[in-house]
Amino acid sequence: MAGLLQNKPLLCDNIPWVEALRQKGRRAFEEQGLPTAKTEYWQYTKPRDLNADDFVMQNSEDYEFLTRDEHHHCDCGGNCSCGHHDETEGIDLNNRLLPFDAYYLYFANGMFIPMYPALPAGVEVKPLAEALADGEAKPYLGKLVDIEKHPFAALNTAYLEEGVFLRIQAGVKLNKPLVIWNHTEVDDENVFYNLRHLIILETGAEAEIFEYSDYCGAEKSRYFANSVNEIFLSADAVLRHYKLQDEAYKANHVALTAVRAKAAARYHNFCFQRGANIGRNEVIVNLCEEQAAAEVNAAYKMSGWATLDFTTDIEHLAPATFSDQLVKGVVDGDARGVFQGKIEIHPDCVATEGHQLHRAILLSDTAEVDVKPELKIYADDVKCSHGAATGELDEDQLFYMQSRGIDVDEARRILVEAFLDDVLLKIENEAIRAYVKSRV
């Protein structure tokens, strides 16, 4: 554990409420420690690799360097001379664009790269450190995550400093997806970093966010990325939140997204996990006012020794709320897929619907899938369903394709793609869907 709790200088260490929050996080992590098989919701995913004492943390640049006020609200569309459209020294961002039109925020090894996209009016972005310094983050930080029950969120809180503060003002509809690119590039050292994003959509605001975690560098690198998102959706806000996790095979990636949705707000989540030694994505959604709705979908595909874990906790806290989950996985080699899906319908939350379906395909005899659906229903007049099925590729379908001359490996690939097709269709943005498909 010593490896994860280090005394590193943090930004804003002179601000009492920030320090108090960090101390609280540190204590909560010390009390809980790393999850073991006995920790609730961690029975199947064992973060053994995190018991190492050789994790290296880097110090962040001073936020004043990161902050360039005059650039925050530029909507010149790239035609002005403010300089923020230029390449940042040392990083050729033009080579790093995804094949769709988007706004980009970059993090390298967990540190913000001070490049501000030209965002439309009504969209505010700043480094988390700045929002700590000016106090804007205070009403939001830690409000959606119980760090006494989430050890990695506690650890994340102990190191609060890196991340973004994103606020979309009432009625503003973001015209392009915002990409939050989390790039890791290390050599021999085992880098450990934390990211904390605060995303706030005011009444009626709409946005698409694409979180992208990728890696380049030595394959043996055993880094640990620990991120927490807290997302606040006011009434009628709509957030489509996509994530692609595509990392080194020895990477450890633990992410928690906690969402609060108010009246008629809609949260759509899609997470595609591939790669990583441990990839854990946990999504908590609190549907706290009527007509709030969440769609939480995911797909995972891996081989080798990976464990990919998708864990959800959908809390129906008001009547007439709606949730739907579709999770599909393809597991090969000695890999393990984990899905833990919880739906809780609190008392008096009538006329509520919660649905959940998990399906997985095992491509080898040593692949494993562990599924734990959990439905807690304390109200009458609700509609709930859940289902889980794990199987193999259909032999008859394979033979049918082979008997037409199609190579058996090609046939398998076609069938896997077909299996994941319906869940990928949950990505409403066609360009993003095409990109994610290209990475399947």
Added chain:
Amino acid sequence: MSTPLLEIEDLQARVCDREIIKGFNLTINEGEVHAVMGPNGAGKSTLSNVICGKPGYEVTGGSIRFKGKNLLALSPEERAREGIFLCMQYPVEIPGVPTATFLKHAVNAIRKHHELPELDTMEFVKMLREEGKKLGIDNEMIKRPVNVGFSGGEKKRLETLQMSILKPALSILDEADSGLDIDALKVVADGVNALRDGHRSMLVITHYQRLLNYIVPDFVHIFADGHIVKSGDKNLALELEEKGYAEFVKEK
């Protein structure tokens, strides 16, 4: 005398430890159409699955040679590329895979094997439309997932379409008429007959004589208890229709 297209000698095969094919012999030359007729449980489907290499069938003796090559050493896809096509009794549904995509993979896999350039999408779609038209298969149908929601007749027409675009040297028709009304049967038979050019060969496996009115065979074999009990020309099928299987099975 040229090499026969298909030579099956003393074939023995089992499924789940049960002996199904017991000393089966058959030779098919280029351009010939053979019908194998047999009662239920004779091993007709086992025969076609063994020829095509379906997993789960164990060959315990004998040999199958195709164009002089040992067929049993080849994978199912290699057999298909060499020119064997199985028109299935129950075509398989493949949700999520559009029919056109599936067909393009198949056509190009076979073209590649014969060192022909792969067809691009434009060329492929053009060819598919022309061939589809003859069988009453419209664009809507080929956009749908393979066989999903197809009627019995539509499934058989799609099998026939595959046969016409893959141009196999040997087509094996396993109960091609099952589940078809007379109109659908005619469409399928016309498609099959269009492939009879004196070079392509066919093995028509059927329980009933009805199909053979439309696809007229050069040779008819009666198959019972795992082997051929009698061979003859097309008139044997009519004789069988008259007398029933019991007569021939008894002869042995």
